[in-house]
Amino acid sequence: MVERTPILNFFTHLILFAGFVFCVAPFVIVAIAASHNLKDVNDVPMSLLPGSDFWVNIKTAWVTADLGPKLLNSFIMAFGVAAGKVIVSALTAFSIVYFRYPGRTLIFWLIFITLMLPLEVRIVPTYAVVANVLEPYQTIMDLTGLSWLIEKISGVRVQLSLGLLNSYSGLILPLVATATGTFLYRQFFLTVPDELTEAARMDGAGALRFFVDILLPLSRNNMGALGTIMFLWAWNQYLWPLLITTDQSHAMAVTELKQLIPNVGGAPEWHIAMAGTLIVMLPPLIVVLLMQRWFVRGLIATEK
Amino acid sequence: MKWDVAELPVYAGTERKNSLVGGASLWVLSGKSDAEYKGAAAFLNFIHDPKTALFWSTNTGYIPVTKSGFDFMKSNGFYDKAPYKGREVAIESLTASEPTEITRGIRLGNFTQIRAEFGTQMQAIFANKVSVQQGLDTLVKNGDAILERFQQTYPGKTLP
Amino acid sequence: MEKRVTFGRWTIGILFAVPQLLLIFTFFYWPAGQAVYWSLTLQQPWGGGNIWVGLDNFRSILANADYWNSITASMIFAGISTGLAMVIALVLAALTDRQLAGSWLYRVVLIWPYGIAAPALALAFRFILAPEAGFMAVVNRVWPGFWDPGLDGADAMASIIIAFSWKYVGYNFIFFLAAFQAIPRSLIEAAAMDGSGVLRRFWDIQFPLITPTIFFLLVINITESFQDSFGIVDIMTAGGPANATNLMVYKIYSDGFKGLDYSGAAAQSIILMLLIVALTIVQFRFIERRVHYR
Numbered sequence: 097m098v099e100r101t102p103i104l105n106f107f108t109h110l111i112l113f114a115g116f117v118f119c120v121a122p123f124v125i126v127a128i129a130a131s132h133n134l135k136d137v138n139d140v141p142m143s144l145l146p147g148s149d150f151w152v153n154i155k156t157a158w159v160t161a162d163l164g165p166k167l168l169n170s171f172i173m174a175f176g177v178a179a180g181k182v183i184v185s186a187l188t189a190f191s192i193v194y195f196r197y198p199g200r201t202l203i204f205w206l207i208f209i210t211l212m213l214p215l216e217v218r219i220v221p222t223y224a225v226v227a228n229v230l231e232p233y234q235t236i237m238d239l240t241g242l243s244w245l246i247e248k249i250s251g252v253r254v255q256l257s258l259g260l261l262n263s264y265s266g267l268i269l270p271l272v273a274t275a276t277g278t279f280l281y282r283q284f285f286l287t288v289p290d291e292l293t294e295a296a297r298m299d300g301a302g303a304l305r306f307f308v309d310i311l312l313p314l315s316r317n318n319m320g321a322l323g324t325i326m327f328l329w330a331w332n333q334y335l336w337p338l339l340i341t342t343d344q345s346h347a348m349a350v351t352e353l354k355q356l357i358p359n360v361g362g363a364p365e366w367h368i369a370m371a372g373t374l375i376v377m378l379p380p381l382i383v384v385l386l387m388q389r390w391f392v393r394g395l396i397a398t399e400k
Numbered sequence: 401m402k403w404d405v406a407e408l409p410v411y412a413g414t415e416r417k418n419s420l421v422g423g424a425s426l427w428v429l430s431g432k433s434d435a436e437y438k439g440a441a442a443f444l445n446f447i448h449d450p451k452t453a454l455f456w457s458t459n460t461g462y463i464p465v466t467k468s469g470f471d472f473m474k475s476n477g478f479y480d481k482a483p484y485k486g487r488e489v490a491i492e493s494l495t496a497s498e499p500t501e502i503t504r505g506i507r508l509g510n511f512t513q514i515r516a517e518f519g520t521q522m523q524a525i526f527a528n529k530v531s532v533q534q535g536l537d538t539l540v541k542n543g544d545a546i547l548e549r550f551q552q553t554y555p556g557k558t559l560p
Numbered sequence: 561m562e563k564r565v566t567f568g569r570w571t572i573g574i575l576f577a578v579p580q581l582l583l584i585f586t587f588f589y590w591p592a593g594q595a596v597y598w599s600l601t602l603q604q605p606w607g608g609g610n611i612w613v614g615l616d617n618f619r620s621i622l623a624n625a626d627y628w629n630s631i632t633a634s635m636i637f638a639g640i641s642t643g644l645a646m647v648i649a650l651v652l653a654a655l656t657d658r659q660l661a662g663s664w665l666y667r668v669v670l671i672w673p674y675g676i677a678a679p680a681l682a683l684a685f686r687f688i689l690a691p692e693a694g695f696m697a698v699v700n701r702v703w704p705g706f707w708d709p710g711l712d713g714a715d716a717m718a719s720i721i722i723a724f725s726w727k728y729v730g731y732n733f734i735f736f737l738a739a740f741q742a743i744p745r746s747l748i749e750a751a752a753m754d755g756s757g758v759l760r761r762f763w764d765i766q767f768p769l770i771t772p773t774i775f776f777l778l779v780i781n782i783t784e785s786f787q788d789s790f791g792i793v794d795i796m797t798a799g800g801p802a803n804a805t806n807l808m809v810y811k812i813y814s815d816g817f818k819g820l821d822y823s824g825a826a827a828q829s830i831i832l833m834l835l836i837v838a839l840t841i842v843q844f845r846f847i848e849r850r851v852h853y854r
Contacts (some may be wrong), residue, residue, distance in 0.1 A: 104758055108655045112666050115652040115729075119670050122726065125686045125695075140697040150648050188580040196566050203577055210588050216787040216809050220816040220825050222587060232590040240642070273587035278580065286563070292702045292764075293565040303567040317651025332677035334791035335809075339817065350677045354795065357683065366687050376680045377810035384675035388668065391675075395731070396738055429606070496823035524802035527711045542626070549620070549821070553602045555611065 126377070129370035130154065137367040149367065159307035161356055166349040167379070169332055171346060174364040177330035185277030185322070186315065190307050192278075194293070196346055205255045206369065215270060215336055223339055226266045229255035262343040277322045280394075282325040284318050321394030324387040328380050333392045349376050405486035407493045418496045423462070434476045460531065509550030517542045523530050592833075598826035605820035617827035629803055629830070630811045637721060637789065637807055639811035644725040646774070649732030654762060655718040656733075658742035667737065676725075678791030685723040686796050709797065713804025716797045720805055723792050724785065732777050739773040740766060779843040783836055808832050 130136050132147035134281050156165065225227060225231060234256040237243045246252065262265030288311065295304045313321075337348040356372040358364045384391055410416050421506060426447070428440045446452055453469025456462065464470045470491055473479065481486045499505070508514055515538060525535040567573065599617050601610040622628050674683065687694050689709065696707040709716040726780045728815060743766060751761050772805035790809045799814060807816075808828065816825025 099759060105658075105660055108660055109662075111653060112655050112663070115648070116666060116669055118648075118726075119673055119730065122681065122684050123686060124674070125688055129687060129694075134719050137590050138693045140693065140701060142694065155673050169579045184583065191573050191576035193563055195565050195576075196571050197570030200573075205580065206589075206797055207580065207584065212582050213588070213592065213836050214787050214836075216782075216790060218588075218591045218595050218829055218833070219812065220822055220829065221598065222815075223590035225591050225595065229586060232586055263765060269583060270587040273583040275584075290565045291561065293563075297565070297567075303572055303576075307566075328675055331614070334677065334679045334794070335813065340796075348793075350679050350806075351813070353679050353683055357795065364693060369683060370687060373683045377676050380675040381672060381676065384672060388671075392671070392738075393845065394735055395734055492754075510819065510821065513815070513821060516814065518665075520800070521660065521802050523800055525666070527713070527801055529713075529802055544623075544768055545620075549602075553823075555609070 110174070123377070126370045126374050130374050132367050134363060134365060134367060137370075138364055148282075150371075153367045153371035154329030154375065157368045159376060161349075161352040161372050162344070163349060163352065163372065163375055165166045165274055165345070166347055166352045167375075169346060170349040170379075171247045172264055173267050173333075173337070174330040176264060178326040180268060180272035181277045181326045182319050182323050184272060185275075186312065186319075188278045188282050190311065191283055191304075193282055194303065194306075207278055210273070210275045211279075215274075219335060219339065222270055226260045226270060226340055228257050229260055230258045230271075257318060257395065261340050263353050266340050266348070267337060267346070268330075271333065271336065277326070280318055280322055281315065284315060287313060317390075320333045320387070320390040324383060324390045325394035328383055328391070349364075407489060407496070416496045417503050418499055419493045420503055421494060455483045456489075458484075463487070463494070508547065510546045510552070514543050514544045517546065563838040595826045595829050595833075598823050599830050601823060603751060603826075604630060605822070611825075613823075617823050617830075621824060621831070624852070626803060626806070627811070628825060630806050632806055633804065634786065634808045635806075636717065636725070638782045638785040639722045639813050641721045641785055642729070642778065644704050645728035646722065646732050646777060648725070649729045650736055650774075652729070653733050653736030653740055654766070656737055661719065670733045671730040673727045674734075676727065678727065678788055679795045681727055682720075682723050682792040682795035685726070686720065690720070709801075713801055714803045720789065720796055722790050723796065724789055727788075727842060728784065732781070735773055735777055739770040743769050746773055776843065779839050783839055786836065787834065 115259045126142055128146050129142065130153050131150035131154075132142070136143060136147050162220055188207065192200055192207075201264040228234075234243075237246075237256075258271070285349060292310060295307065296310055301309070332350065333348070334350050338351045341351070342345050353372060356365075358369060407416075408419070423486075426444070428437070428444075432440075433481055447456075448466060448469075450464075450466070450472030452467045453466060457464050457473060457478070464473055470488075474488070479486075488560035497503075503513050521530075521535045521539040521542075524530045524538075525532055530538070598610075600612065600614060602613050602617070603610045628668045652670060653667065656663045656670075688694050689707075691697060691700055691708045691710065700707055708709055709719045746763055747765060756764065786807075786809060790813065791805050791812045793805055793807055794813075797805040799810050809832070812825045812832065814827045815828065819825075822852055
């Protein structure tokens with residue numbers, strides 16, 4: 097810094113350290129609580145020296161909440177959402193940046209509006225749509241008389257029905273259906289020099305060729321950032337998986353945590369609950385640690 | 401420590417009534433195909449079977465839903481030893497008297513909402529936020545509003 | 561900004577947008593439209609029909625004391641947790657930006673909480689703040705009955721505010737730090753040369769330059785407090801005691817999915833949507849104009 101400020105420096109360190117403790121303490125307490133036995137974890141005050149039951153508790157939590165398959169489900173879902181976003185948004189951004197066609201502005205705004213309304217606030221009707229994803233199309237055909245026409249001509253009654261409750265597609269697709277990534281790509285594509293496009297066209301590359309061979313490799317950083325953010329976001333989803341997975345085989349790790357809350361009348365098994373919490377916290381934490389640079393970049397870029 | 405399971409006490413001079421039944425219920429809705437009704441009937445037959453009742457109670461901790469199921473379990477010695485000893489008290493309590501108008505179980509429109517409202521008002525009473533009378537008054541008012549809404553949703557229908 | 565060079569075949573161009581359009585039509589616009597329709601009708605819980613009631617659902621909701629209680633609770637939650645998370649993050653970011661020895665550590669660690677799922681951190685805080693075990697139990701030993709989120713609405717509200725703020729301090733910190741670091745060093749050094757102290761420089765130079773970030777985060781934090789609070793409420797308090805923490809999204813969930821009142825829940829969704837849209841518009845119009853950019 098520019099001047100010597102010993103007193104201020106002292107307080108800076110003090111406050112920053114307090115902030116550090118504030119951020120890290122919950123993790124530490126969870127880890128310590130997860131190492132105690134039933135009696136020690138309920139001691140007041142709980143001992144801050146780790147107990148010896150850590151692995152036993154981890155194993156119990158793992159078995160009780162059946163975390164193995166649940167973590168796998170979470171991975172599939174989070175990975176699916178991240179991949180879906182990375183691909184679909186790139187395609188859309190390519191379309192609205194590199195083409196001129198009637199209705200382009202309309203499409204831009206249609207996508208933009210989806211940023212405003214998160215899934216949480218339209219949750220009930222979205223559930224109904226996922227119960228039969230073809231219902232919108234059935235209704236449209238019924239209302240426009242198309243179903244009637246088809247029935248007259250072919251004698252077949254149109255009954256579109258495809259339920260996605262308790263399926264990976266049902267979990268993933270509605271979470272992909274927002275615009276978060278599209279604008280990230282759009283901003284980036286706009287900074288790609290026009291000369292590159294001209295050169296590619298002169299060499300006879302078509303739109304698809306240009307997109308795959310030039311634009312996508314250039315967007316690697318964007319993809320990393322967006323993928324990281326979306327992976328974490330999807331991993332941490334709670335309300336949506338809670339609603340659409342009634343079948344245990346499709347439940348997520350995060351929603352299964354509820355199984356571990358000590359219930360009224362049962363033994364206060366906080367050590368098991370904390371062990372489970374630790375397991376569920378760990379994957380996103382590792383992603384944040386390993387992908388820190390992309391995570392920070394992605395956060396700032398997707399929101400602005 | 402000596403302890404046992406017993407029915408809830410009643411004030412001296414009051415007559416014991418059967419306790420209210422609660423929990424989930426099975427329904428067969430109208431307007432389905434014959435094959436579906438066949439399936440539903442077969443399922444209800446299965447549930448109704450005393451042997452199923454024994455399996456069900458052993459594994460879930462719930463009471464048997466039929467008298468014959470209870471008798472079968474009793475004759476099998478289910479209630480004689482731990483950990484199931486004492487569970488017959490639940491049946492005694494449920495069948496303590498002929499069901500009366502107000503003890504024969506609840507069938508209400510929007511029942512889950514009314515039950516949630518009940519929980520909320522009880523919490524307010526126990527947390528000393530409102531007096532018992534106030535809490536009960538609010539419960540009646542909100543419960544009526546929920547029922548009214550149910551009536552509007554199904555106009556002109558009466559419970560069979 | 562527009563591209564000068566584009567590709568000619570616009571039919572192919574539209575094809576690239578089709579996957580996204582199909583997705584948002586099916587899972588966004590249709591449900592949103594459905595919500596509007598439901599909010600104007602009374603839907604029978606197990607299907608079978610509905611009755612057009614116009615704006616009656618909105619009238620009955622707005623006349624309902626529980627709904628206003630839910631709005632008040634949401635506002636208190638949004639106000640206090642946003643304030644806490646932003647002030648703490650601002651202070652920490654400003655101090656980290658001084659780049660004393662060891663500041664890399666804070667840059668790394670302070671964003672950890674944001675990576676954690678709301679329900680997971682909620683369960684952690686439920687233990688830490690449990691009145692009978694954990695750490696508030698120590699306080700309860702000294703002052704019996706001081707802390708009981710299961711019985712006292714204010715304590716329950718405080719619990720969910722602490723959990724939410726903990727997560728969002730990290731988020732705000734990233735943005736504040738980025739904003740501070742975007743301020744040219746030369747500006748601050750020049751001011752120091754002129755003899756202005758650290759605090760003076762903060763209020764006269766740094767603070768005005770990061771106001772866009774402050775307003776941006778304000779809107780994001782409030783919006784997130786409406787959405788991301790669901791997991792915290794569901795795990796920590798389930799809306800209780802006596803509706804003290806029955807935030808708007810939680811009420812939509814419990815009325816719609818537990819109470820099967822689809823129409824009432826849809827009407828509440830519409831009101832919440834309008835609220836969030838209004839906030840977003842405020843962010844785009846009002847704030848972008850009023851706040852001086854660097």
